[in-house]
Amino acid sequence: MGGALTAPAAVLAAAPGRRGAGRAAGGLALGLILPLGLAFGWEAVVALGWADDRLLPTPSRILATLAALAQSGELGPHVLATLQRVALGFLFGVAAGTLFGALSGYWPLARRLLDPTLQALRNIPSIAWVPLFILWFGIFETSKVTLIAVGVFFPIYLSLGAAILGVDRKLVEVGRSLRFSLREMITRILLPATLPSYLVALRAGLGLGWMFVVAAEFMGAEQGLGFLLVDGQQTGRPAVILASIVAFALLGKLSDSLLAALSARLLTWQDSFTPAK
Structure with a gap:
């Protein structure tokens, strides 16, 4: 029973x-x-003879190219090399962006000192850093990871600083009236208030990391999806170029989905607006 x-x-x-x-x-x-x-649709257009697929291969040719690269063992090392660069650049960019964003948002003197310079640097195109990083760090991994970290840094710095400045003043005053220590002020007021914006910034930074890795792998890389993309261009193989782009899209989407799932777990306490279906 x-x-x-x-x-x-x-x-x-x-x-x-x-x-x-x-x-x-x-x-x-x-x-x-x-x-x-x-x-x-593109498969049908090509099959009907309405267009030529020499410069824009059909999805079936792109998937066949990816499968051939995987079976030959060529794709795996390229994917691993790119993943390692993005992961390292993301970690370093997140650490620096969090530190400088927190300083700029919480400490007015640091904001007045740092923000004008960082805002100017934020507008420099990624490709403009390439010659300087090659000169400073050579063509090996340090220059590539540094370039990716630069791309990740700015959205996190900008969003976190703005999120701290946007915290409700009444919440901070309540914390001060309760004589919260700096640690309690951060963990009980500032962190919950800024966490949603910070997690969105992490996703934006990760997306820029995937974009910057292409420019990074133009710097004398011998492995990586960016190298594979350039190799396809130099050898006149558009299917390889598009296969590299598809691999970038799939890896980027997978990593963003994992970060989005983590964000959803960390924000279960939010009573968020749910649009009507």
Whole structure:
């Protein structure tokens, strides 16, 4: 009898999880409609003879190229090299952006001292750093990781500094009236208030890291998806170029999805607005 009573309860407890999984699967299926529609459309246009696929290969040729590169063992080292550069650049950029963003947002003197220079540097195109970094660090990994870290740094610095400045003044005054220490002020007021903006900045910084890695791998790289892309251009293989671009898109989307899932877990306490479906 007890087992019969507990079974419905277990089913009810599992129902929200199943509904969440169902919504996630539905969202994924909906998001695939546009890319799959474009892919099938281009396949049909080429199959009907309305266009030539020499310069813009069909998705089937691109996937076949990716499969051939994977089977030959050529794709794996390129992917690992790019992932390592993005991961290291992201970590260094996040650390520096968090430090300088926190200083600029919390300490007015640091903001007046640092912000004008950093705002000017933020507008320099990524490719403009390449000759200088090659001169300073050579063409090896240090220059590549540094360039990626520069791209990651600025959105995090900007967003975190602005988020701290945007914290409700009444919350800070409550903390001061309760005689919070600096650690308590940060952990109990500033961190929860700035966390949503900071997590969005992390995703923006990660996206820029994937963009900057292409410029980084132009700097004498012998491995990496950027190198594979340039190799396809130099050897006149558009399928290899597009296969590299597809690999960048898939890896970037996967890493962003992982970061978005982590953000959702960290922000479960938020009572956020949910748009009508």
